[in-house]
Every structure is written in structure tokens, then in C-alpha cells.
Amino acid sequence: MRDINSLRFCVAPMMDWTDRHCRVFHRHITRHALLYTEMLTTGAVIHGDRTRLLGFDQSEHPVALQLGGSDPRDLATAARIGADFGYDEINLNVGCPSDRVQEGRFGACLMAEPELVAACVAAMKRAVTIPVTVKCRIGIDDQDPEIALDRLARAVVAAGADAVIVHARKAWLNGLSPKQNRDIPPLDYDRVYRLKAALSDVPIIINGGIGSVAEAKHHLAHVDGVMLGRAAYQEPWRLLDVEAEIFGQPAQPRSMKEVFAAMMPYIARELASGTRLHAIVRHFVGAFHGVPGARAFRRHLAEHGVRAGAGIDVLVDAIALLEERSGAIAA
Template sequence: MLTHRFSVAPMMDWTDRHCRVFHRLMTRRARLYTEMLTTGAIIHGDRQRLLGFDPSEHPVALQLGGSDPGDLAIAARIGEDFGYDEINLNVGCPSDRVKDGRFGACLMAEPGLVARGVDAMKRAVRIPVTVKCRIGIDDQDPEVALDVLARDVVAAGCDALIVHARKAWLNGLSPKENRDIPPLDYDRVYRLKAAMPDVPVIINGGIASLDEAKQHLGHVDGVMLGRAAYHDPWRLLAVDSELFGESAPHTAMKHVFEAMAPYIERQLAQGVRLHSITRHFVGAFHGVPGARAFRRHLAENGVKPGAGVNVLRDAVALVEDRVAASIAA
């Protein structure tokens, strides 16, 4: 059964394989997403480097950037062969590079092309195919644009819609500004769900807490957290208990890091630098006494040649010296 009750958003330069392993140690149930990968990179690039992932990451989805139906089908099939649980098409990224490549949010203006891409991917793979989009772009009327895109891709076989509840302004705003300046319109996503009761609809954009997530779940099928999950990963410790009624893999961040150590050691043995992994830990102890010392120790020592897992253990000890209790509370 395809479930997206809670997921962590695909985020460029952030949700790489190391980040996803870290997140998985805090929640068994969250659906995780790769960074967006272009079809060209997957078809012509180093597939193991781009697509390889740890088995612990399941359920994990591959997000594709592209618009050519044939290329999307090939890339989706490659992703399925690598073992991904879902293929997601990016129709929401507003960066200039994405626009120039005819993928991302600019495809909101070409719903027919998006639908042909979904149809091609559905014919190529057995796993679910989903679409992540905005409510509209530039001068589009979101009431019309979102409905047209949704109807077209669902008719093509799309298994779920993930909607960032903001417009994207491709002319006049930077990608960073597009994450904050266009106003949120959650009600527009609620109306989409009401109009398509049989289609899983997941809401994304500006959601900062699990309490907010619970409120949205009264209107839609799932909630996707982005920056809140990345910058304050401790929030993920409560996902399984709060949203699924199940126990978490670990109840405190110090236990997460203990469980992370064997993975880190394996990666270091393969030539990965410690900082490539620990850079995702900056917000782990946000608001906890000793958090600044933790961050400083990782920043100063994690980048040194030959840095090992003891750097992380020493950084965690700086927090434990000040706080003995679990930070999950």
C-alpha cells in the first residue's frame, strides 16, 4: 500500500544518502526522498555514485528532473532496478538552471507534457509514480492551473500528488525567495483533495512542527516536512509515536549517533570524508545546552584529514556533559 502520511522532502544538496540514513535512524515510517537527479545525469553519469543507497533507507523514493517522456522512462526503470520504492517527478523547483533545462516548476505551464512523462514512466516500471508540484507559477490562476495538472497526471496514472502550497515566481524571485515570499495557500490544497477524494494528496510548504502536521492530516492524506526536518532533525524522533502510534527506533539523539557510528566507519573505509556525513548533524541538539560546543567541535575537527568517528563521539560528549536526560522530550 502506498502511504505518504509523513515524508521528508527532497532537498538539493541536503537529502543525500548520508542524510537519509541519519533520518531513518529516527523514524521507521517516514518516506524519504533523494535530491532531484536529472534524467541526463542518471542515463549518462556514474549511476552507483548518484543512485546508490543503504538498504536501511527504505522506503525511499527517487526524485527525477526532466521532461522528455522517453528519458523519464529510462531513468525511472534504472531507479527501479536500483531498488527505489517510488519514482517522483519534480514539477516544483524554480531555479534558473531547472527552467533552462525545461524541467521543474516551469512544467506547470505544460501539463500535457507532464502527463506524457507520467504515462511513459508508468509503462516502464511497476513501482508507484508520483508528481511533486506547486499550486501554480507566475500569473497562472491556481484554481485552474493546479486542477488541470492534477487531472492530466492522474488520468495518466499518477499514484499520488505532493503539492507545495505556494506559487513559484519564475520571473522576479530567486529560488531562495520562492521558498518564503509567495504566500502559502493550504486551503487550495485542501480543495484539491476534496475534488479528488480517491487520489492521495500530500501537502508541503512552511510546515514547522508535528502539531501542524496533525492539523493538516485532517484535510489531506499526508504531510511532507522540508527545512524543519533538516535543520531540526530531533523533530523526527517523535514521528513514529505521534503520527503512527508506534515506538521510535531510538528515543534520544545520543542513541541515534551510537547507531550511526558503524555506518560512518563503513563510509570512511570507502574513502568518504567525515564532514560529508557530519554536516547533516548541525541541528541535532538545537536548543540543548552544549549544542554550540557540539557544532563547533564538528566544524573544527570533522574537516581534518583522517578525521574519524571519534570526532563525533567527542562532540556528542560535550552535550552529554551538560545534559544527561534524553532530548526527545
């Protein structure tokens, strides 16, 4: 089993959000959080443009690759490719409820096939030396979460899984959209706590509906780690509290202004290599949520960041507009 302290706080894998630019941004806010890629299918990893799909900045460590698939051989191959690229963990998605995922026989529908998931984990463990983990739901559709989650967790742990990350909701594959599945099924944190009590030697990480670092700290009284999703992306300033509140380390950086100052060299390098500014700054829109001037900051990025040839001055000007309206980040 891995060092549990390394799992105390994670930023969730989120489709269309946690790309490499987002992860570099988050890494500049928190040094110790474990970051995750968007889910990549085994087919994309094996047959696609690997440099484009898997490439990441070295500053992102520790960073995990999340895979979607259900064929043990393909998952083993994709895991080996990810390990060769330098990822610190391989995670298997057993929680995504989208129609496309179901058609491919992976994601949340695999909750109904714990033996297959176990075979996938075993194949990946044989292929790599880095940790292999599983992210799942507490159940799907009419499954009893007391039975379904226990059965899946015990199967993958027996197969060698180094940790189990549980989104504390069911996924309703029949009748709810992926968006609705993030909100409508009720949260059941106690079910995840009971899993941890039953599997005391297994790292268990909780996910789902956690809105702040303070809430995360509360969960750590019951489980080994907490994974923050939408709150981390939509209000990234919340991550400024992670070092002090979760890891007991001095807060550094201390403000979003310091974060952006540290980001500038990365942005300049990316622009010089042909990356469009919008691809990076689209992840910044919630950086000053609730601060006077935040709307002007967002509007400036939205209007000017998408223009062809937009440069780093757009971000500098957006920050200046914010500072004109508020002294909140001047320190």
C-alpha cells in the same frame, strides 16, 4: 493506487541536503517516514556515474528517487534505471524554480504544460511497476491556482500518477530567486485541501512551511500525507515524534543519543570505504538545536570534522562535549 498509510509522513527532497548519508541519518530517527533523494536530472542518471548518483544503503527503505526532466523517453529510461536500483517510488519534479531548471525545461515551469507532464507520467508508468508520483506547486507567476493546480493534477492522475505532492505556494519564475520562492509567495493550504476534496480517491500530500510534527498531524485531517522539508533537516530531533504521533507506533529511538549510537557502525563502514567524515556529520549540526551545549557540539564538528583523516572519535568527542554541558541526552 498505493497504500495511503505509507504516504502519511515524508521527508522532502532537498538539493545539497538529502543525500544518502542524510537519509540514513533520518532513517535512524524514524522507521516509517518515506524518504526522498535530491533531484537528479535524467541526463545525469542516464549518462553519469550511476553507482555514485543512485547508490543507497538498504536501511533507507522506503526511499523514493526524484527525477528532473521533460522528455518522456528520457524519463522512462531514468525511471527504469531507478527501479532497477531498488527505489520504492519515482517522483517527477514539477516544482523547482531555479534558473538552471527552467533552462532545461523542467521543474516548476512545467506547471504551464500539464499535457507534457501527463505524457511524462504515462511514459514512466509504462516503464516501471513501482509507484510514480508528481511534486508540484499550486501555480506559477500569473496562473490562477484554482485552475492551474486542478488542470495539472487531473492530467497526471489520468495518466496514471499514484499520488500528487503539492508545495502550497506559487513559484514566481520571474522576479524571485529560488531561495525567495521558498518563503515569499504566501502559503495557501486551503487550496491543497480543496484539491483533495475534488479528487477524493487520489492520495494528496501537502508540503511547504510545515514546521513540526504537531503541524503535520493537523494537516492529516484534510489530506492523506504530509511532507516536511527544512524543519526536518535543520532540526532533525523533531523526527523523533513521527512514530508515535503520525503512525501510532512506540517511539524508537527515544533520543538523539540513541540515534547516534545506532549510526556508529554505518559511519565506521563509510570511513573505511573512503568517505570523508565531514560528508556525513555535516547533516548533524541541528541535531541538538536548543539544547545546552549544542553550540559546542556544532563547533567541534565544524572545526575537526573537515580535517583530512578525521575519524569517528570526532563525533564521539562532540557528543561528550554536549553531555558535559547538559544532561539532556544522558538518558
